[in-house]
Amino acid sequence: MLIRGFSMVTSTAAAAATPAVAFPRQRSRCHFPLIARFLASVNRPSTICTASNSVVSLALYSTESSTESKQKPLKPGLYLVGTPIGNLEDITLRALRVLNSANVILSEDTRHSGKLLQHYNIKTPLLSYHKFNESQREQAVLTRLKEGQIVALISDAGTPGISDPGAELAKLCVKMNIPVIPIPGPSALITALSASGLPTNEFTFVGFLPKHAGSRRERLIVSANEATTQIFYVPPHKLCHFLEETSSAFGDSRQCVIAREMTKLYEEFWRGTIGQAKEAFSTHQPKGEITFLLEGKPPSTDDAPSESELESDLKELISQGHTLSTAVKMVATGKSMKRKAVYSLALRKFGRPLESEEDGDHP
Structure with missing residues (x-):
């Protein structure tokens, strides 16, 4: 393996x-x-x-x-x-x-x-x-x-x-x-996790990414939004490409650990940000299969928006010609909120169900 x-x-x-x-x-x-x-x-x-x-x-x-x-x-x-x-x-x-x-x-x-x-x-x-x-x-x-x-x-x-x-x-x-x-x-994944210094109470083992570029990108976007430590298996000759992919999905500031040659003579645990890893491994290819760990998405430091703020945003979007359904989607996405919560607020404030002319998928 x-x-x-x-x-x-x-x-x-x-x-x-x-x-x-x-x-x-x-x-x-x-x-x-x-x-x-x-x-x-x-x-x-x-x-x-x-x-x-x-x-x-x-x-x-x-x-x-x-x-x-x-x-x-x-x-x-x-x-x-x-x-x-x-x-x-x-x-x-x-x-x-x-x-x-x-x-x-x-x-x-x-x-x-x-x-x-x-x-x-x-x-x-x-x-x-x-x-x-x-x-x-x-x-x-x-x-x-x-x-x-x-x-x-x-x-x-x-x-x-x-x-x-x-x-x-x-x-x-x-x-x-x-x-x-x-x-x-x-087990390589548990061995690497235990010595990584990243949170171990919860983690997601992804293993090898799919071969298809689109499927790889989708999986990385999902991982980038999870709060748990993410664990991948990466062939050494694909590390540089993998770092570019993770940089695109996670950003350069996310902490990562690159574990290789574990339990062997030249065992190495490299620690730093994705950006630092891109620089460190841009000129040489490491040997040995790699277990790659990424810290989970940090909790948001922004305060939850108030109902009056959400109502104001909804009214502004509606005044610009957007339907209520579209306005709910846009506000939920912009505030990183569940669409169901914004939908409930819209029902209370505007007193009618959302229009279905856009795509009909209510939260």
Whole structure:
């Protein structure tokens, strides 16, 4: 889904074939044996860790364990498994268990997901499942599920079903009463929001904008008038064009946050106004998929107009030759008010319903 590429830190103190991860010196205790025991409990290739000079290596080995799992067997169904958005350490024990136990793993890009499975020595078969083949794969996947198999679905990174083909498969399974089980994990939009500094109590996730220019403009105008934090996904090569579009809809003074390469070595959170962002990114194209956040529309500081002011405006427009219906629309738009409120005032003050000769759409 987002941020295509896992980060690995190599270690000279570990086995040459094994990626390693470095921890602060004071954390000398190794917790990776927990993963080793956990994976061994599901009778799959497991992990073990060694420590040397405060560098902890995650070494992979194949083992056959006779230890009975203390956890209940997984029930058949579609498992939506969250995977790291960049840092392999962000995988959960539950996700590892499901990926080890599944009959098959559906993946957007099997080559990309193969890196994750190889890192944890997971041998479950991979099957490609993306927007270009989902209609062909759908029936085969449903057959597996109806037969009682465990099917795991992962995206390239993050939580499946969010801005990727997994949403349609999950919807279909729900319709057919096939269990859909979420396995929580990383999510680019929540990760970015939590560290953005923008309001988090309410937000609107837009995701990728439509391809059609008119539809993009309409969506941005809607977002520009919402009071909640707006969250978009933006390909890096389209950032400059996106900034021009948002500038047109939101203005240059709205605060924004550009989050990229999250959880990876070159993670960046750029903060400023849309105008400042246009200047900052006009000369270079950032790398890595972008989560773009915009502050919601600030509350109006203008006092609500009085009834006498509204009545005066209506009379003036009518004296200029406008119908009462048109005058109500113009006043409501100009004062940023609901047309229904101005309509009620017009009925009380002028004592007659609005004319329908304009377009007949009363509020």
